[in-house]
Amino acid sequence: MGSFWFWLVCFHIASPSSALLPGELHKFINAHFRNNCHGIDLYFCNIEDAVGHMKFRWLIFTNDNMLSVINILELSRLEMDSDVTLINSQNDSTLQFTRLSRMYFKTNFTLPANYSLEETMIDEKISQPIQWRGENVNFNNYSFDAIVIFLEGNFNKVEDIPNMLNKSVQPGVENIRRYFFVPVWYLMELYNFTLNMSNVKEWGVALPNGSLTGAFGMVERREVEFGFTAVRLDPDRIKHLDFSVHMILSRFIFVLVQPKTFGTAAALIVPFESSTWWAFILLVLVLIVSMRIIASTDKEQSHNDSWGGSMLMVFGGISQNGIPDSAFKISSRAVYLVTLLSLFMVSLYYSTGVLSGLIIPSPDPIQNVDQLIASDTGIGGQDEVYIRRELLKNDSTTKRARAKLISNPFLQMKAGLEKVKQGRFAFYGLEELLRIAIEGQFTAEERCLISELQMVRGFQLSHFWRKKSPFGEILNVGLLKMRERGVMNYLEQYWLVQKPKCSAELLFAPIKVPGMTLAYAVLAVGVVISLMVAIFELLSARRWQTLPLQFTN
Template identity: 20%
Template sequence: MVLWGKFKDLEKTKSFPKTVVESLPFIRGSTIIVAYANYYPHFKRHSNGSISGFYADVLKAAQTYLGVHFEYIPSVDGHWGSLLENGSYNGMVGMVERREVDMALPEISYTYDRSSISDYPFALNKERQQILVQNTFTQNSLDLWTYMDPYSWWFWYTTLAMMTLATTLAHLFQWVEKQGPGSEWMQDLIYVMIGIGITTMPKCTSSRIFFFWCALLGYVFVASYTSVLSASLIVKRFQVPYADLSDLANQDMDFSFLIRDGSAAHTFYRKAQAGTIANKLWKRSKLFKSVNEGIQEVMNSRDIVMQAAVGDFQYLEEYPCEVYAMPWNAMTDLAGLILQKNSPYTQTFKELFLLLEQSGQLDHLRIKWKLSVIKRVEECDKDDRSLGFSKCVTAFLVVPLGVVLALVMVVIEKITMLYRTTKSLNARQQSKWP
C-alpha cells in the first residue's frame, strides 16, 4: 500500500515504539472481532464486504503493520451505547462490555462512565455536536408583508399620522377660505403655519424652502426604501433563534429536543442533575433512532430542535434549504474506537495510533475524509437570486386591486351621474306641467 509505505521504512529502522515491536509476535495473525455501525465518512461496510472511510484506513494500516485480521459484526441494536437503568449498556458499548467483541467503532465518544467498562487506546477525533432547527427561510414562501419590511412599524404609524394631519390641515384651510370677509387673519395664520406665504410674502420664499425640504426628504425615503427592499427581496437572511444551549433550555415556548437513542449525549442528558441546563432539555427530550428520521421531524415542524454530531451533516446535503445548524457547539467530545477493559491489544494500538499521529498520517486521513472541516448547511445550494413571483406577490396584488377599486369608483360615479341627470330631467318635466 503506497499510502503507508513510509511506515515500512519506520519499521525497518526500528522507529516503531518498543512495545509495538515486542507485541508483534503475540498479536500477529490474531483475529480481532469489531462491532461497527455505518457512519460515513468515518466508517462504512458495503454489501460486498469491503470497507471505506477514515476508520477503515486506520484499520488497514493496523492490519498491514501488526499482521492482524478483523472480523466485522454490526451493532446488535444499531446504537452506539447508552447507560441503561440497570447499569449496563446497550449498543456497541454493551457488546464490548459483555466481551462479545474485542473492539467497537467508529466515533465512540470517550466518557467517564464508559471508561469503567472499556479501554480508550487513543482519541482519533473531536466529535462536535450542534443544534439543528427548521430553516425559517423557505425559497417559495408567500409573504404579503414583504414590502413593509424596509421600515419598522413605528415608521409606518408615523407616516400614517402625518398623512392624516396633512389631510386635516387641508380641509381646515378650505373651510377657512369659505368663511368670507373677516377671516383674513385666520387665512394668514394658516399660510404662515404651513409655509405658504402667498399673501404675506409675495416672493414665496418660505414655499420654495418648504417644498424643497419635502422633495429632499421624499427622495431620501424613496432611496432608502428601495435599497433595503432590494436587499430583503434578494439576499437570504436568517435570524439565529438561540444564542447558546442555556438560551435554548430557558425558552418559554413548547418544543421537543431530539437526542439520538443510544448515544453518549443520551446518557449525559438522562443523568443530568435536576435544575441544570441539561436536565431542562432532558425534560423536553424525544429520542430518534436514525439521523434521517430526526432531520425529517425537524423539517416538518418549527417546534422540533435536534442535537446532532457534525459528522451527521452529510445528510443535510439533501436538504440544503430546509435545515439550519446553529453556529455554536452544543457539546464537544473526544472520540475514537474502544477495546475491552484491560485488553491485551490496548497498549499496542495506543502506541501505533500515537505514531500515526506524530507522523502526520492521521491528519492526512482527516483531510482526505474531510473530518477536519466543520460543515454547516447555512447556504441554500438551490438559492435563486432572481426575484420570482413569490417574492413580488404584493406588487402583483396591489396593481389589480387598484384597477378593481378604480373600476368600482367609475361605476359609482356613472350611477351617481345617471341618477342626478334623471332626477334633474324629472324635475324639469314636472315644472313644465300647468
C-alpha cells in the same frame, strides 16, 4: 520441580498503586510451582488481575532447568511489555541469561537473547530493557478476537474489509464507522496482527448488578479483546472499560435554512422596522393635514381643493412624481418644499434598503440557539432514541428549546430535511449523519443556505477495550503517530462529510412573483375600489339627471 530462588527488580511506569505489595511478593516467591495454575494461589496466574504484567521488568534467578521454568511462565499472565530476564547459575563463576518476551498471554514466549557472561558483568547487561514501543512491536501475525458494530451495509467479516475500506462501495453507508476502522487496518499492518472479527448489533447497557450487556459486556468478560467502533465516552462505561485516544469530536446540532429577507410576500415591508412604518404613516397624516390647512389661505391652488386632493398630492410626492399644483404664497410653497424633501429622503432610504437586500448578502438573522428559540422557527428532531433522550434533558436551554417543538416533532431523516428545505423549521440530529443526508438530498446551492447551530457541548468518540488492557498504550501510540503525521486529518477529509465552504458573491438576486405580492395586492385593491367608486358615481349621476324631469312634470 526443584527449588526456585528469585530476585525481583521492578520498574513501574504506570500508577504507583499497581506495584506489588510485600505480602504478595512473599506469596509469589514461596508458591509451589506445578505444570499448571489450577488450584494454586499464584500471583502470576491471575489472568483477570491487570496488576503486575504491564510495564514491569522482572529479573528471576533460578538453578532449575530453563525450559521447565519457561513452561511454567507460559501459564502465567506475563504479557507484552513485561521485560523478563531469567538467570541460571551453571557454575560458580558463570551465569546464563535468557531474555523472554511475548505479545499476548495466549501465545508462547520468544527468546530474543540468550548469552552467558561473568558475574561481574551482570549490572551492565541487565540495565538495558527490551524496547517494544514504536514500529518494533510485532504480534507475529496473531489473530485477536474483536467486535465491530455496523448497523447497515455488508461489513461483517474479515473478508469484507477491502469493500469496507473502498469508499466507492456502498457510498454514504456507515461512513463514520468505516472511518473508525481504517486506522485499525493501518495498525494491523504496523504491528503485524490480524482480527477474528464479529459484528454485533447492540452496544450494551449497565445492569443493576454492575455487569454490562452487548458488545461492552463481551469485552469486559474477555470474550473478545477489542471493540473497534465509534463509542461515546460515558461515565458509566469508563468504570468498566478503557478507551482509545479520541478519534473525532461529535456534536448534536440544529440544521435550518435561514429565514429569507427578500423574495417573499413581505419583501416590500422588511426594509423598514414596524416603528419606522408607524413614524412614516404619522408623517403622511401630518403632511395631509398641513396641505389641507394651507388650502384655506391660498386660493391659487388648483388641485389642493379638498381632503382627497391633499391626499393625492402627498401620495404623488411619495411616488416621486412631484406635486401637481402651484402656489402663490410663500407659506404654501414652503409646505410643498418640506413635503417633497421629507418624502424624497424616506424614498431614498427605502430604495437603498431594497437594493442592499437584493445585491449584498445580509447576515444570518439566526446565529445561535437563543435567537432560534426567540424566532418563529419550529423545532423537530430525528426519530431516534438518543435524540429523544437529548431533548429530554433538564438544562435551561434544552427546556426552552423543548417548548418550541412542533406537533409530531420526531421525523425520519428524509422527511425532516424536506421540512427544513421548506423553511421556518430547524431539525435536530447528529452532525455527521445530518451532513451525509444533506449531501444526498440538497443541491450544492441549497447546501450553502444551510446553517448549523450547536445547542450543547460536543462529545468524544473512541474505540474501546478491556480495563487496564496491556495493548491500550501500544494502540494509542499508533493512533497518535498517525495523527501527528497527518494521516488522521486526511482520513477525516476523505470519509467524513465536511460543511461546504461557500463564499458570498455580489450577484444580483432578482425578485420573483412572490416578492411582488404586496405591490400586486395594492394594485388589485385599488382597481376594485376604483371600480366600486366609478359604479357609485355613475348611479349617482343618473339619479341627479332624472330629478329635474320629475320636478318639471
